[in-house]
Amino acid sequence: MKLLYSLLWLSLWLGVVPALATPPTIPGRLVLKLRAGAGAPAAELPALQTALKALHATSLAQKFPASQAPDGEREGSVDLRRVFELHVPAGLSLAKARTVLLATGVVEYVEPLYIREPLYLPNDPFADSTGNSQYGLRLTHAYRAWDFTKGDTSVVIGITDTGMRYMHEELRHQLKYNYADPINGVDDDGDGYIDNFHGWDLSNNNNDPLYNDLATHGTAVASIAAGQADNGVGLAGVAMKCKFLPLQVFPGTTTGAFAGYEAIVYAADHGCKVINMSWGGAGGYSRFEQDVCTYAAVNRDAVLVAAAGNTPADLLFYPASYDHVLSVAATDENDAKADFSTYSHRIDLAAPGVRITVAGGSNVNGGGGKVDADYARGGGTSFASPLVAGAAALVRARFPQLNAEQVQAQLRQSADTSLYDVQTNSNYRGYLGTGRLNIARAVAALAQREVRIVSNTLAPAQAGYLPGDTARLAITVRNLLLPVTSVTVTLTSLSPYLTVRQGSFVVGSLATLAQATNSPTPFRLAVVATGIPLNTKATLLYRITAANGFHSDQYLNLLLNPDYVQLDAGDLSLSLTSQGTIGYDDVTGAVGQGVSYRNSTPLLSEGGLLLATSPTRVSDRLRSSSGANRQSFFVLTQTQRQVPGPRADQEASGMFRDSLPDSQRPRSVGVRVRQHGQSWAAPAARRNVILLDYTLRNLTADTLKPLYAGLFADWDLPGETARNVARWDSTNRVGYCYDPLNPAVYAGVQVLGARPAGVYSINNAAPAGTPIYFGDGFSPAEKYLALSGGFNRAHREVGTATAASDVSQVVSTLVPRLAPGDSTTVVFAILAAPTLVELQAAAQAAAATYQQQVLAAAQPLAPEFYPNPAQSQLQVRLPTSLGPATVQVFDTQGRLAAQAALPPGGGPVALATLAPGLYVVRVLAATGRWTQRISHE
CATH class of the missing domain: 2.60.40.3080 (Immunoglobulin-like)
Structure with missing residues (x-):
């Protein structure tokens, strides 16, 4: 089982691996998981129902109502019955939905539904009805393997893919027909699917996963894994006596939707012992997707096999990079890494994936009737993966006593390590798994050993670690195959920015499936204090050794020096990014720890700096009309934290700028921004304050007149996040929000200094036709209106105790003129407190602190x-x-x-x-x- 980069996701979700694009998502559809012990059914949870109403959700449905309950005897099993899918307006930001739903206290996570892609890489397709070019069978020693087993009809491989020509001459006798539910319009077997006689189309929710003219991929994949042998024509699949279950996950229509993870659950619940996934995407770590993989592998004991991706880079590719999934890279006829194949420390093994003979998908004659057979050649990790899936089916038939985790170990440890002797692979040592698939060795005997790290726990668990941080790392080691003795785990760092201070764990002897942990004396890690580049990936190497020469390597990546700092010296905690946003880096909420008060749920779904000189010249990194983030600002100097700072217990500073306006880019303002933040642990009033000042320099050749600067804050406060009102305290110059019926936290933004102060309060749920309508995003003209219109009393407050809503505010100030090359500073305070009186006291403390600093700056420092x-x-x-x-x-x-x-x-x-x-x-x-x-x- 692969080590999960869970702390990156959160990047990383951590995954959060730098330079990876976020995969596309299904608009208007989210997935959430209820916390264990949430109590009543979802429809009877008042806080959840209120949140759904606030988000204008149109439906909430249990995603896998028939899924198996967790088994207490299967460590790590998950409960998919707590997973729900909801439909929301397509323009709703993920950050907003996450903040509102997590604030209910009954939701564990909220995520988008990603769209993963099939991984077909055409390579000189041509007709080949003889099957004489199946070099992959020879290279992986399949002919020798068939002397031990040709598979068994009781072992079914779930092929989750495009539609398939299941009546192809190589497939029609290999399909796992469901005779318990013939096609008669009745759900005879009572599984919730009517007439699922020959598989299911999860993407269009019908009973016919038939090939269509746009989908040859699934036919090819099925034929590699389980194509019929000894029929006198065509090719031979690896698991020739096993069956396959066709499951369509790509719609091929405008009405369907990608349904790969739904198909995994379907396959696991319908008895598939092996599930192949020749599809995926780079980046976009998802706890929902990981839960699905865990359910299939642990709860249902299915072997999951996935293509590692056709992106020739060291990156995370999902689902292949999830825990419990066997990740397969591709090689060619000479055992060289295919030039298109992904490589990484997360790869488990490799298999031939270049110029592979497959059953083709053309010449369909009518619905489900007779077809003309044809063959082709193609390549991709898509075609390497079903080779391994077929091998896994043979291992399951040969050794039925092995569980899914042990089958994966058997395949890894039987692979040919000679793969790394190939000269062109010398630069990929450790990046192609344990070697190239050897099917004969995998089914010959249970003579393999594998000790594997199956879990890790970092304390403190963080999305990323800052310079100077320390951490403890506890692991669980499990012996998957034959008994071993003298087991030792040694941890080393492959990064100059991360030091292992204690990296040895003497395990001793382990029987089959026995495990041990070093939690009483965990590994100790330390991040260097200086010199770490932004968003650095640091790799840790686990070297596992045992008696009789066994050794194995595993890897763990940590994110160092992430692109934000957390100011949390007092009761108010705030993420300040390097590009002018507050709380989170963008509307997905993937980077940053948010804004909270005394460890509350997130208070802010989106916030950040706004600058403008006209309705068309606006700079920010907030939501746009398209629903994504505008990209006005780019980093010059990463924001870094200083503890203690010269003026506060914590300080942070950095620099960014926008582009110079020209005929091609007329919409930018043309400024450089130095941002600086301060946080205090005392006195009490200042614990509720974070001071933010921005020094603006005019980079253009023209005087900026006027220049508006402000902070946007979409507050979602405890109580009911959609039952907030927005108010303006003209005395203290604070725009603030709270829940009028349950005011647990007051939060707001204050303007400091002598310049004019304004606030524009926004009803996020206002209908179309209002001056600022969030239903179609937040346009530059609307942002300018919020900045400049805040000095009009008519826009200062929104909502009443009986008519509260979801609200936002833009608190702004005005720089009358800024000459070319000149600089000026605007100062704001972020405030939070349990009562209005305490919020006002915090505002007064912020004003006094600012005044003291102004006076100190005007005087020479004293001896x-x-x-x-x-x-x-x-x-x-x-x-x-x-x-x-x-x-x-x-x-x-x-x-x-x-x-x-x-x-x-x-x-x-x-x-x-x-x-x-x-x-x-x-x-x-x-x-x-x-x-x-x-x-x-």
């Missing part, structure tokens, strides 16, 4: 005197801006007792000749004078 009391000499530290200075020491009678000329920076003043007592020290410099009383002992 410092130490130690005090002093003995033989007094040290005087001078700010370098003061230059040289004269230091005079006077006794209590006003007489000059000592004097010294000090250079810039300061130095010592001798006191050894003075009598003990009190003295006054005076510093004379060109820019001023200072006095300090000291004691001399």
Whole structure:
């Protein structure tokens, strides 16, 4: 079982692997999972129903109502009965939906439904009815394997793919027909699917996964895994005596939708012992998709096999990179890595995937009737995967006592390591798994050993680790095959930015399926304090060794120095990104820990800086009219945190800019922004404050007049997130929101400084035709209106106690003119408190703090005197801006007792000749004078 990069997802979801695009999603459809112990059915959970109403959800349905309950004897099994699908408006942002639903306290996760793609890579297709070119069978020693087993009809391979020509001469006798439910319009077997006699089309929800003119892929994949042998024509599938179940997951129509993960559950629930997935996508880690894979593999004991992807790069590709999934790369006739194949530390093994002979999919004659057979050649990891799936079926037939996890181990440990002796593969050592598939060795005997790390737990568990962070790593080791002795796990770091301080775990002996953990004495990790590039992937190497020469490597990736910092010295916690957003990096909420108060659920679904000079010249990284993020800002200097900072317990600073407006890009403002944040642990009022200041420099050749700057905040506060009102405190210049019937938290934004302050309050649920209508996004013109219209009293407040809604605010200020090359600073405070009185106290504390800092900046920094009391000499530290200075020491009678000329920076003043007592020290410099009383002992 692969180590799950769960902490990246959250990037990483962590997955969150830099440079990977987010896969496309099904518009208007989300999936959520209820927390264990949520209590009543979903329809009877008041908080959930209120949240669904606020999101204008049109339906909520249990996604897998017939799924198997978790088995207490199967460690790690999941409960898919708690997973629901909901339909929401297509323009609703994921961040908004996640914030609202998580705030109910009964939801575990909220995710989009990703669309994964088939991985067909055509390669000189041509007719080949003889099957003499199946070099893959020879290279993987399938002919020798068939001396041990040709498979068994009791082993069924689920082929989740496009539609299939299941009446092809190579397939029609291999299909697993459901004789318990013949085609008669009745659900005879009571499984909820009417007439699923020859599989099911999950994408269009009908009983005919038949090939269509656009879908040859599924036919080819099925023929590789289980094509009929000894029929005098065509090819031979690997698992020739096994059966396959056709499951269509790609619609081929405008009315259907991708349904790969629904098909996995269907296959597992309908007895498939092996499930092939020759499809997927780079990036987009999903807890829902992982839950489905875990259910099939653990709850239902199915072997999951997936194509590693046709992207020739080191990347995560799903579903192949999920836990419990056997990830298959592709090789050619010479055992060289196919030039198109993905490679990574997550690959389990490789198999031939270049110029593979397959059953074709053309010349269909009518509905489900007779077809003309044809053959072709093609390539891709799509065709390597069913080779391994067929091999897995043979192992299951030969060794029925093995569970799914052990079958995967048998295939990995029987692979040919000579793959790495091929010269062209020398650069891919460790990136193509344990070797190239060897079917004969896999079915010959149970003579393999495999000790594997099956779980890991990091404490603290974080989406990414900052410079200077430390962590503890606990693992669970399981022996999957024959008993082993003298097992040791050694952990090393392959990254210069991550150090392993304690990396040895002596396991000892393990019987078959026995396991051990190092949780009492976990591995200890440390991130270096400086010099880490933004969003660095650090790889840890587990080297597992045992007696009789066994060794195996596994890998774990951590995200270091993520593109945000968390300001959380007080009760208010806020993620500040490097591109001007607050809480999260974009509308998906994938990067960042959000905004919270005293460990509450997220308070803010979206927030960030807005700049504008006109309705067409607007810069931001907020939602746009398309529902995605605008990309106005790009990073110049990554935002980094300093603890403690010179003015606060925590500080963060960074720099970004937009583009210069020109005829091709007229919509930008043309500014560089230095952002700076401050957070305090004391006093109490400042614990509710985070100060944000932005220094804006005009990069254009024209005067910006006027320049509006503001913060957008889409608040979703505890209580009922769609039952908020927006208010304006003109005295403290704070725009704030709260739930009028259950005001658990007040949150808002304050304008600091002498410039005008305004607020534009927005009803997020306002109908079309209103000045700002979120139903079709947030256009530049609407953003300009919110910035400039906030000085009009008519727009300051939204909602009443009896007519509350989902609300947002733009709190803004006005820079009348900014000349070319000039800079100015605008300052805001983010505030949160349990009561309005405390929110106002926080605003007053923020204003006082800002004023103190302004006064301090206007004055030269004062000299410092130490130690005090002093003995033989007094040290005087001078700010370098003061230059040289004269230091005079006077006794209590006003007489000059000592004097010294000090250079810039300061130095010592001798006191050894003075009598003990009190003295006054005076510093004379060109820019001023200072006095300090000291004691001399």
